[in-house]
Amino acid sequence: MDFGLVLQTDPPASRVVELMQRAERNGFSHGWTFDSAVLWQEPFVIYSQVLANTSTLKIGPMVTNPGTRTWEVTASTFATLNDMFGNRTVCGIGRGDSAMRVAGRKPNTLARISDAIRVIRALGRGEEADLGGGTVVRFPWTKPGAEVPVWMAAYGPKALKMTGEEADGFILQLADLYLTEYMVKAVRDAAEAAGRDPSEVTVCVAAPAYVTADDSPEALAHAREQCRWFGGMVGNHVADLVAKYGAHTGAVPDELTDYIKAREGYDYAHHGRSGNPDTQFVPDEIVDRFCLIGPVEKHIEKLTALRALGVDQFALYDMHDAREAVIDTYGTQVIPAVNA
Numbered sequence: 001m002d003f004g005l006v007l008q009t010d011p012p013a014s015r016v017v018e019l020m021q022r023a024e025r026n027g028f029s030h031g032w033t034f035d036s037a038v039l040w041q042e043p044f045v046i047y048s049q050v051l052a053n054t055s056t057l058k059i060g061p062m063v064t065n066p067g068t069r070t071w072e073v074t075a076s077t078f079a080t081l082n083d084m085f086g087n088r089t090v091c092g093i094g095r096g097d098s099a100m101r102v103a104g105r106k107p108n109t110l111a112r113i114s115d116a117i118r119v120i121r122a123l124g125r126g127e128e129a130d131l132g133g134g135t136v137v138r139f140p141w142t143k144p145g146a147e148v149p150v151w152m153a154a155y156g157p158k159a160l161k162m163t164g165e166e167a168d169g170f171i172l173q174l175a176d177l178y179l180t181e182y183m184v185k186a187v188r189d190a191a192e193a194a195g196r197d198p199s200e201v202t203v204c205v206a207a208p209a210y211v212t213a214d215d216s217p218e219a220l221a222h223a224r225e226q227c228r229w230f231g232g233m234v235g236n237h238v239a240d241l242v243a244k245y246g247a248h249t250g251a252v253p254d255e256l257t258d259y260i261k262a263r264e265g266y267d268y269a270h271h272g273r274s275g276n277p278d279t280q281f282v283p284d285e286i287v288d289r290f291c292l293i294g295p296v297e298k299h300i301e302k303l304t305a306l307r308a309l310g311v312d313q314f315a316l317y318d319m320h321d322a323r324e325a326v327i328d329t330y331g332t333q334v335i336p337a338v339n340a
Helices: 013-025 043-052 071-085 097-102 110-124 157-166 177-193 217-227 229-245 254-262 284-290 296-308 323-338
Strands: 002-007 030-033 058-061 091-093 150-153 169-172 202-211 292-294 313-317
Touching: 002 013, 002 202, 002 323, 013 030, 013 043, 013 323, 030 043, 030 313, 043 058, 043 071, 071 110, 091 110, 110 150, 110 157, 150 157, 157 169, 157 177, 169 177, 177 202, 177 254, 177 296, 202 217, 202 229, 202 296, 202 323, 217 284, 217 292, 229 254, 229 284, 292 296, 296 323, 313 323
Parallel strands: 002 030, 002 313, 030 058, 058 091, 091 150, 150 169, 169 202, 202 292, 202 313
Antiparallel strands: none
């Protein structure tokens, strides 16, 4: 199993670079960041510094979207980084929850994401791509062997189907075992139905991880409070799914939707941060299901179970009060045990 580190690009940017360097030293293979131009600093500028100051780490957004950046600009940015540092990027893409809504726009449609995937991947390889209306372009400067894998974030049935049919990877932003099994199966079934090899779709589960010294009620309570924000972030997507498909319709598992009944609102000023006041509706049960918390052995146990479900990478959201400690503990104890 590969391991990734997920950060926000809060200033100073040097701090992001330092944590990514620390992750690489501890055996992490990927570094990811949020991409929301108003809320945080520009990630692609920081990626250049991360790549320059690491040797093997692969970098990408979790996730960008096809609305705040035009497709050819996104593709050119990835292709340029790959030309400079040797195919060390992955394009994570999604609807653009925070990036679009903070800018006063609606998240992107699946049709727009589909077009973006096609264009970004083709241009990143040095191939021609139609930008729409018959305008066909190609980057004349890409080298042979260039590539930009595109991984899609998804929860709903149509998005899962499209991921299996079109994307190079699947990003699932929760670590619940039942939902992971359900959604990985949906992606793989769609890939197979489309004539693809399901094993070629990389599966990445992303969630907060908080390592405690023991499983005392006090230690677990603190860990839950540090990670409760994640249920609120996922809840934004779940609320969209309920609005589209309804509750208890069978289109989306109740295990995903039931917990947002008490959700009242959401202020993106606190997005992805511990102590988010808009996430008190998230029960402890959801924190435990969606995240990885507890002593080292609990992390190893859950990661082993995720790997058995077909998960290729666990990407660790590191937005809490123990960033360095969790990176180091994963490097010294968790990753070696999982990959023994």
